Amino acid sequence: MRILIEEYQYNAADVKDILHGIDALENVEGKVSIHYVGYYYNVLLKDCVFILPKVLLKDVDGKELVFAKYKPENIANLDENNPLNSVERDFLYKFAVWIYRAIVVYKNDKRSDTEIVYYSQIAQVGNGRRRLSNTYLDILLSLIQFNKDNQNFFFTIVKNMHSGLNKINWMRTIGTTNAIIQDGQPIYLNPINKKRQINFDEELLIIFFSILNYIGDAYGFPKQISCQYQLITGQRFETYLNGFGKTRLRQIKYKYFSDKALQLWQLCFAFFDEARQVYITTEKREYLLVKSFYVVFEAIIDELVGDNPLPDGMEKKQEDGKIVDHLFTAQSLIDSEAKQTYYIGDSKYYKMGHELGSESVYKQYTYARNVIQCNLDIFNDGEQTSSGVKLRDDVTEGYNIIPNFFISAKLNENLDYSDDGIKETDRENKRHKKFQFKNRLFDRDTLLLFHYDVNFLFVLSLYARDNATQKAEWKEKVRNKFRKEIQEWLQKDYDFYAMRARPGVNGEEFIKHNFKEVVGKIYTPFKDEKTYSLALDNKDPEGNNEAIKTMLSEFFYVEPCRLGQNPEDVLPATAAVTAVSPTDNDLALCVTKEGVHFDNAVAKMKQTGKLGIALNMNGATLQLVEGFTAAKYLIIHNKSNKYAAFFVDGKGPRLISANEMTDMVTTKKGASIYLVYNAELNVIPAFGELDFSPITKSGDSYSPHLLPIKILIKEKDIEAHKK
Structure with missing residues (x-):
């Protein structure tokens, strides 16, 4: 060879x-x-x-x-x-x-x-001239070809072996066994059939079909075994491979006289001997x-890793002409349940140790951008993806992480086909990250790229065997391995947290008002869309990680949560939020705040639930306090009818001196005494749209006002509230 x-x-x-x-x-x-x-x-x-x-x-x-x-x-x-x-x-x-x-x-x-x-x-067995040497492949192909070409030969042997087996030998039956007489007739319970001798033709066929069965299992060659014999398999066949096969064939060699039988014996012996002494007819x-074997390698990896057809109607050839090797949907890196994301891969068929070129890295980033845009286009057209993948979250405007990876072939040093591991490459450049903004993991311009090596011998043999069950099992295993190892890398570079709004806090509203501070850092990857994931680069490139956590912790529960961990394991349980509707006689205490003061007051109120009305120690003000104690609702509003309403818990307000003041919303700084209300944050008033013109047109809109809630409810909503 x-x-x-x-x-x-x-x-x-x-x-x-x-x-x-x-x-x-x-x-x-x-x-x-x-x-x-x-x-x-x-x-x-x-x-x-x-x-x-x-x-x-x-x-x-x-x-x-x-x-x-x-x-x-x-x-x-x-x-x-x-x-x-x-x-x-x-x-x-x-x-x-x-x-x-x-x-x-x-x-x-x-x-x-x-x-x-x-x-x-490919070569066939025949009576032609002998090659200089014949390979193991020649032998296997010759065995398979012999089976295809000689079905009549096999059936003839089987027919001859079994002819007459059921015919009773009456002379031997009468002479050697006892009969039972019934109604004057002898009945023989154990008649003797034609005696069966050791049949060496049958043994040769059993060995031959056992070889076909073995190479079918081992190498994936198609099995075409038409004769129903008890084949030699498992450990017993291993003894044949280890020397007994040649020994047994030598023992029965001279039992054959036909050309076909001798030819079959030669093939079987050559298989066990791995000899190069078979006669081959050569075209x-x-x-x-x-x-271009790299195309075959791409097909091997795509069959064992990728999805066919590609998810969500995507094509391998992208709009800009670039061709993506592998694309599949699998479990998201963050969610512990069923949410999916895209995984994008590229096969690299190199000599061992060859480093990636910058062009390959850049193209892989382009593949990811194209996939992101394709997903956006589907939703922008008002449609849904069949895979359920939605990369952009509309609330946070964050993007799910897309694992992007290379797979290179590597030869196992021990020449071991059974090593099915796929692991991070030992090449110098094995991890790449490209971004536009620092510390924004959940951003469409933050692209991650990983590089793995796979045992070429294992994937080659798995693909060549073409066993659907084995391929499916490894596909699931390797996808889980990708996910786990990419998670481990990200957790070395980022701190991950699970977040959920505190009682009375509207998480979506907070994100809108603080969008610039949190964009790209939070995302909603979980089944519960009011539970957020927060990712902060642990190198703190902007120097504000602690400030962000402090700000968020005022309004959210923020707890460390590893990728793939269920956020319910770390977040505290929150009380159920109920809605209440007002009656005609309910009073609301209304406080006016404008601009950023409105946003800050609402946010702090949702955190602390405390509102302090500034009082001056004079008779007029003290008389006013008596009416304020009857308020059932607290409303913070601005002059454009934007408001936040809170339910008072029924315990009544308390008078607190300035020295006793805690962090709370106040109507005025520097007062000597405050009337402090405690809101029930897990109860949300259901008012609908309110009209604050009775206050804004009063000429003293910035003072606290106590009004029946029915005055503020627009006429079109009055009947709805009554119902």
């Missing part, structure tokens, strides 16, 4: 004979490289040539080496001066099978670009090659 490595620069003179029949062009420096991966038969050398992926190459001190220790030209001819040890040699033989299987699966996928696949029929042009 001859081995070439994709895209390696060979000296043209060293590989001239090996490249016979392949359109590899020599450059001016006498170098030549092959841009194919796959298998072809070299009629000049009478040998097969495997072109293996460049992922086998690793840069060691400026030299590209296979397994980090062999020059590719030194392993070009494994039949002469083979430097590989037994493990490496066995790996290459079977690795070629996996490459073949992957190309076949890709070729048969209707979604694939089959124009890059070049195919002519003049025999090959299975794929050009």
Whole structure:
């Protein structure tokens, strides 16, 4: 067998004979490289040539080496001066099978670009001349082809073996067993059938079909086993692979005389021996090659990670002509329940250790921007996404985090196919972040990019086996792993909190009035849309993290909450908010505030629930106090009929001196005594629209006014309140 490595620069003179029949062009420096991966038969050398992926190459001190220790030209001819040890040699033989299987699966996928696949029929068993050497793949393909071409041979053997088995041998039955006489007639309870001897044809078929069953399970070749035998499987078949198969076949070798049976025996023995002594009929042009193998690698990763078709009607080819490799919806990084977000991936088929270029990073950011805009367009058109993903929150105008990642192929150092791990790359640049504004994680211009390596051997074998159940299981596992590891990285750079408005505080109104301070820092990712997530860069780039938390804590419960944690685990339970409607005789104490004083007064009232009316110690004012004690509602309003109403808890106001004052809303600073009301913050008055013109036109609009609530309710709402 001859081995070439994709895209390696060979000296043209060293590989001239090996490249016979392949359109590899020599450059001016006498170098030549092959841009194919796959298998072809070299009629000049009478040998097969495997072109293996460049992922086998690793840069060691400026030299590209296979397994980090062999020059590719030194392993070009494994039949002469083979430097590989037994493990490496066995790996290459079977690795070629996996490459073949992957190309076949890709070729048969209707979604694939089959124009890059070049195919002519693979070798078949026959009586033609012997190749110089035959590969493990040759043997497997020959076994499969023999099964396809010789169904009549199998059925003939089975028919001959079983003919006459149910015919009773009366001479032996009468002579050796006792009969029961009933109504003068003898009845034999244990008649003797034709005696069955060991049938070596049947044993050979059992071994053959057991081999087909094994390579179907191990490599994904299609199973076409038409005969119902008890096959050799599991641990027992392992003993055949470990030497017993060759031993048993040698014991029964001389029991066969037909050409077909001898040919079948040779194939089975070659499988267990992995020998290159099988007779093969070779086509003049025999090959299975794929050009631009990175396209196959993208198909492998997309099959094992991505969604097909893409979610929400998106296309791989975006509006600006860029083509996204992988896109799928999965659980959001923040929510612990069912909310989804998009995950965007790009496959990178490099030699081991190759660093990403700046162009690749920039393009990946562009993919994310395009996906964000596509999602916005759906909602801007008044429609909904089928996936349920909505990236922008209308209340906070924050954007959900979109995990954006690269996946590169990496060869497992132990040549282990079973290592199914996908982990953060050990390349120098593995995490990238791009932003417009500092400390705004929930911003459409804050884009995160991660880089992972995947064991090329594992994904190659999983794709080649084409087992739907195995692929689905790994897809779920790897998606969960992406989510968990990206969460862990973000939690190293950001502090996350869960927030919920305190009783009596309208969270949406607070966000609107303090939008500039909180935009990009809060988002509503949870099922309960009145529970917010707060993210603050722990490097505090703006130097105001503590000020933001202090401001928010006055009006919200703000508790540390890790990504994916249920906010109910950290937030205190809040009392249910009830609504009350006024009667005609209810009195409301109205206080006028304008501009920012109105906003600040409402916000503080919703936090403390306390309102202090400034009093002067004179007789006129003290008489007025008696009427104020009957107020059932407190209303803070401005002259444009904007207001906030509060329900008094019924305990009545208290007189408090200036020395006893706590932080509260007041009508005037510096008074000697205050009449202080305590509002019930978990009860919300249901007034609807109010008209404060009786106060604003009174000529003394800034003094507290005590009025029946029916005077303020507009006429159109009076009947509704009565009902």
